[in-house]
Amino acid sequence: MSDITKQSLSELIKNIKDKKLSSTEVTKAFVERSENSKDLNAYVTEDFSAAIDKAKKFDENPNLDLKLPGIPMAVKDLFCTKNVKTTAGSKILNNFIPTYESTVTQNIWNEGAILLGKLNCDEFAMGSSNETSFFGCVQNPIDKDLVPGGSSGGSSSAVAAQLTPITIGTDTGGSIRQPASFTGIVGLKPTYGSCSRYGIVAFASSLDQAGPMAQNVKDCALLHEVISSYDEKDSTSIDFKRNKYSKELTNNIKGKKIGIPKEYRVDGMPKEIEDLWKKGIDYVKDCGAEIIDISLPHTNYALPTYYIVAPAEASSNLARYDGVKYGFRADGENLIDMYEKTRSEGFGAEVQRRIMIGTYVLSSGYYDAYYLKAQKVRKLIKNDFDEAYKKVDAILTPSTPSSAFKIGEKTNDPVSMYLNDIFTVPVNLAGLPGISIPAGHDAKGYPLGLQIIGKAFDEQNILNIAYAMEEKINFKNKITDWWIK
Amino acid sequence: MSKDKPEYLINRKDNQYEVVIGLEVHAQVTSESKLFSTSSTKFGAEPNTQVSLVDAAFPGMLPVINEFCVKQAIKTGIGLKAKINKRSVFDRKNYFYADLPQGYQISQFKDPIVGEGKVILDMPDGQKEVGIERLHLEQDAGKSIHDLDPKNTFVDLNRSGVALMEIVSKPDLRSPDEVNAYVKKLRSIMRYLGTCDGNMQEGSLRADVNVSVRRKGTKDFGTRCEIKNVNSIKFMQMAIEYEANRQVDLIEDGQSIDQETRLFDIKKNETRSMRSKEDAHDYRYFPDPDLLPLEVSDDFIEKLKLEIPELPDEKKKRFIEKFKVSPYEATILVSDNETSNYFENVIKKSDVKLATNWIIGELFAALNEKNLEITESPISAGNLSKLINLIKDGTISGKMAKTVFEHMMEGDKDPKKIVEEKGLKQESDPKALEKLIDKVIDDNREKATEYKSGKVKLFGFFVGQVMKVSGGKANPQLVNEILKKKL
Numbered sequence: 001m002s003d004i005t006k007q008s009l010s011e012l013i014k015n016i017k018d019k020k021l022s023s024t025e026v027t028k029a030f031v032e033r034s035e036n037s038k039d040l041n042a043y044v045t046e047d048f049s050a051a052i053d054k055a056k057k058f059d060e061n062p063n064l065d066l067k068l069p070g071i072p073m074a075v076k077d078l079f080c081t082k083n084v085k086t087t088a089g090s091k092i093l094n095n096f097i098p099t100y101e102s103t104v105t106q107n108i109w110n111e112g113a114i115l116l117g118k119l120n121c122d123e124f125a126m127g128s129s130n131e132t133s134f135f136g137c138v139q140n141p142i143d144k145d146l147v148p149g150g151s152s153g154g155s156s157s158a159v160a161a162q163l164t165p166i167t168i169g170t171d172t173g174g175s176i177r178q179p180a181s182f183t184g185i186v187g188l189k190p191t192y193g194s195c196s197r198y199g200i201v202a203f204a205s206s207l208d209q210a211g212p213m214a215q216n217v218k219d220c221a222l223l224h225e226v227i228s229s230y231d232e233k234d235s236t237s238i239d240f241k242r243n244k245y246s247k248e249l250t251n252n253i254k255g256k257k258i259g260i261p262k263e264y265r266v267d268g269m270p271k272e273i274e275d276l277w278k279k280g281i282d283y284v285k286d287c288g289a290e291i292i293d294i295s296l297p298h299t300n301y302a303l304p305t306y307y308i309v310a311p312a313e314a315s316s317n318l319a320r321y322d323g324v325k326y327g328f329r330a331d332g333e334n335l336i337d338m339y340e341k342t343r344s345e346g347f348g349a350e351v352q353r354r355i356m357i358g359t360y361v362l363s364s365g366y367y368d369a370y371y372l373k374a375q376k377v378r379k380l381i382k383n384d385f386d387e388a389y390k391k392v393d394a395i396l397t398p399s400t401p402s403s404a405f406k407i408g409e410k411t412n413d414p415v416s417m418y419l420n421d422i423f424t425v426p427v428n429l430a431g432l433p434g435i436s437i438p439a440g441h442d443a444k445g446y447p448l449g450l451q452i453i454g455k456a457f458d459e460q461n462i463l464n465i466a467y468a469m470e471e472k473i474n475f476k477n478k479i480t481d482w483w484i485k
Numbered sequence: 486m487s488k489d490k491p492e493y494l495i496n497r498k499d500n501q502y503e504v505v506i507g508l509e510v511h512a513q514v515t516s517e518s519k520l521f522s523t524s525s526t527k528f529g530a531e532p533n534t535q536v537s538l539v540d541a542a543f544p545g546m547l548p549v550i551n552e553f554c555v556k557q558a559i560k561t562g563i564g565l566k567a568k569i570n571k572r573s574v575f576d577r578k579n580y581f582y583a584d585l586p587q588g589y590q591i592s593q594f595k596d597p598i599v600g601e602g603k604v605i606l607d608m609p610d611g612q613k614e615v616g617i618e619r620l621h622l623e624q625d626a627g628k629s630i631h632d633l634d635p636k637n638t639f640v641d642l643n644r645s646g647v648a649l650m651e652i653v654s655k656p657d658l659r660s661p662d663e664v665n666a667y668v669k670k671l672r673s674i675m676r677y678l679g680t681c682d683g684n685m686q687e688g689s690l691r692a693d694v695n696v697s698v699r700r701k702g703t704k705d706f707g708t709r710c711e712i713k714n715v716n717s718i719k720f721m722q723m724a725i726e727y728e729a730n731r732q733v734d735l736i737e738d739g740q741s742i743d744q745e746t747r748l749f750d751i752k753k754n755e756t757r758s759m760r761s762k763e764d765a766h767d768y769r770y771f772p773d774p775d776l777l778p779l780e781v782s783d784d785f786i787e788k789l790k791l792e793i794p795e796l797p798d799e800k801k802k803r804f805i806e807k808f809k810v811s812p813y814e815a816t817i818l819v820s821d822n823e824t825s826n827y828f829e830n831v832i833k834k835s836d837v838k839l840a841t842n843w844i845i846g847e848l849f850a851a852l853n854e855k856n857l858e859i860t861e862s863p864i865s866a867g868n869l870s871k872l873i874n875l876i877k878d879g880t881i882s883g884k885m886a887k888t889v890f891e892h893m894m895e896g897d898k899d900p901k902k903i904v905e906e907k908g909l910k911q912e913s914d915p916k917a918l919e920k921l922i923d924k925v926i927d928d929n930r931e932k933a934t935e936y937k938s939g940k941v942k943l944f945g946f947f948v949g950q951v952m953k954v955s956g957g958k959a960n961p962q963l964v965n966e967i968l969k970k971k972l
Binding site for chain 2: 088100102197202204315325359371
């Protein structure tokens with residue numbers, strides 16, 4: 001079957017369960033396509049021969065009751081994988097091989113999936129274009145020299161280019177939804193506390209959340225079902241009743257109330273985004289849902305709040321990369337000199353910028369004005385959503401203020417880069433679930449996404465809305481395989 | 486309390502200075518595993534053998550609070566008669582050091598688990614109350630070892646992440662003696678509770694000492710210096726003595742005192758500046774986002790209250806009322822749980838007065854000499870009880886008892902057996918004694934006549950003779966009685 005890699009996850013599972021395809025055949029197909037796609041630079045670490053061995057082993061004694069039977073998949077290189085190098089896109093971890101497995105990836109392997117390799121990402125997930133990675137930019141399969149979004153850029157590129165049927169990313173301020181939007185795929189950022197953070201290289205602990213990325217909503221729901229679990233090893237993990245998201249998935253959203261927040265009509269928003277949003281509203285109406293105008297008055301403050309809270313936490317979380325215990329170490333005259341050289345050479349410019357911002361906002365004399373105030377505003381932003389959810393079941397917004405941009409276009413303008421997260425950041429600050437689905441194309445033919453934001457723990461509802469809309473939108477990604485010689 | 490209690494003052498020319506001391510005691514929580522990981526806390530293991538991925542701060546590792554340590558902190562708070570905060574927050578204290586793998590210490594800054602409390606000190610001139618400001622939980626750091634290699638520093642992370650309670654006193658202490666009493670009392674309370682073993686040699690208890698001085702009679706506090714990480718009571722006292730005098734000398738010299746952190750050099754017996762206020766670290770405290778605020782219910786606290794044993798203050802009161810021991814004796818007997826248990830075991834079957842004297846006197850002296858704890862005493866409470874009963878029923882004299890006691894210290898033998906084996910039994914048979922006495926009077930006819938004619942001083946001579954003839958075994962009381970009759 002030459003078109004194995006074109007199949008969705010659900011199709012692959014069905015074919016493996018029906019014994020029409022073996023795990024080995026499927027794995028080899030994705031390995032082959034991945035090998036032909038090196039120009040995308042989606043992988044940091046390939047684990048192809050081990051993957052084929054594991055697939056063969058699976059086929060010898062296949063357990064077809066598992067949710068991901070013999071399915072190969074690559075994961076973002078922010079998840080620690082036992083005995084496989086884990087870099088977080090950074091030079092400082094370029095030699096780091098964990099002796100342990102993250103809970104989320106362990107959940108995936110427990111359901112029969114097989115690791116293909118580790119996918120590129122912005123360094124320590126700090127970026128919106130994958131350009132901050134120590135391992136170089138990732139190409140968006142949509143067009144040459146187009147960013148795939150970030151920080152889960154290797155993940156979005158790999159799914160869109162069908163190098164992996166599904167993947168997982170992490171989302172701190174939009175790092176799953178924005179790249180999903182830029183590459184025409186589906187990405188879900190779950191409720192904070194839904195997926196364990198154990199074994200995920202930390203960026204900003206109070207915002208980080210792992211989530212699934214897939215070609216369609218159903219695949220996304222299934223992968224979410226696998227990765228979402230209560231974990232005692234993560235003190236912020238929440239023990240709530242989790243749905244069978246894929247089994248309970250329905251396109252019946254009749255009578256659901258969908259909020260349209262007026263504050264998301266930002267100045268200078270391209271007309272095509274405005275039009276996409278209107279189209280989205282029409283789709284949900286078509287599905288029998290009710291549209292309600294709402295207000296999220298503190299939306300404007302979300303971005304500055306995020307760029308205080310996230311760097312503050314990052315500045316502390318990244319203190320452990322000091323050259324003493326593991327990772328890169330530069331020689332120094334003494335301890336302080338070693339620290340300075342290790343961290344100056346080991347971290348890239350964006351990471352250093354955020355460490356400095358974070359250190360500054362936590363400093364005595366500035367703490368109250370920045371960090372404490374940001375925490376108060378964060379509470380107000382959460383209150384906005386709480387108020388809105390008294391009237392509506394979910395909220396519909398664009399995923400990003402624009403389509404994907406060219407590599408290098410925004411590297412010298414961090415603020416314009418940060419503005420990319422304007423629609424996604426409030427969701428992280430409020431700890432809510434949000435999903436981005438491909439909803440159309442701009443004039444250049446680049447994909448555009450719509451975001452559905454849910455109540456906490458209400459992933460099933462936004463998956464259902466996304467599922468219903470997906471049917472109406474009938475999106476087709478325009479991918480030409482331009483990178484394959 | 487007497488008004489003319491002996492004050493600890495530093496005198497210079499016409500001025501008298503009072504010393505103001507506050508202590509930040511770091512007490513290691515007695516617990517099998519660390520504050521946020523499951524690694525063992527056992528002392529003395531090979532370096533870096535008790536280190537989990539969390540303790541070594543590997544990427545993606547997360548802290549999970551050890552509930553037992555929380556219980557220990559709350560129990561200690563109850564023992565300090567302090568307010569237990571139902572909501573407390575763990576903060577990150579950020580700084581770089583080779584033995585601090587995370588690059589931050591998880592501590593409690595703004596919202597500690599225990600609030601204000603108090604400790605009562607028994608000073609020779611009466612009781613003194615010392616205020617407790619707060620108690621919070623925090624992680625210990627690892628250990629940097631600088632003297633194993635000429636060029637490199639070695640790091641041992643066995644201690645990294647071990648739970649500590651930082652107990653901050655109010656600046657209520659006024660002398661090295663009070664500091665001594667305070668640390669001992671604090672240690673005693675925690676040992677009663679089983680929340681800290683108080684072992685200073687193993688570093689389970691250490692303190693940062695804040696010292697300032699002011700002219701006697703003034704209200705405002707002087708500028709304080711903090712002496713870091715002093716690990717014995719003796720060194721605390723020496724450091725305070727030195728530091729207070731240093732500050733007084735500066736003031737007398739017309740200079741001002743810089744608020745700074747100092748180190749105590751035990752070899753030179755002096756404190757040295759470590760860093761000034763200007764160089765103080767900015768620790769960038771903020772709530773640890775990996776941990777939710779710690780919330781405990783009333784029910785949780787109430788259940789822990791039921792686990793609190795009788796504490797030294799209450800026990801002392803009971804000993805005085807029930808056993809009629811003096812306050813001084815009671816203070817000594819309750820100083821630690823093991824001593825009071827020993828005492829209560831001894832007096833189950835023997836005389837309280839004698840038991841008190843023997844424990845505080847002979848036993849403590851003997852243990853001290855051998856550098857033993859009461860729990861290591863070669864003489865069990867049961868055997869000491871037997872010894873006391875042998876005295877009480879006249880089988881042996883007090884003097885003999887000391888000999889028996891010495892034998893007992895060599896190994897835990899039944900005193901009755903020792904008495905038999907060594908033939909130490911006292912001669913208390915009146916007939917046998919009469920025979921002896923008759924013979925002594927016979928042999929000393931002249932002296933007996935002199936005695937009868939009024940030379941009463943000679944009575945002692947006869948007692949001495951009888952004891953000599955009996956080989957020291959005659960019951961001195963009976964000898965006295967019979968002699969009086971016979972002479």
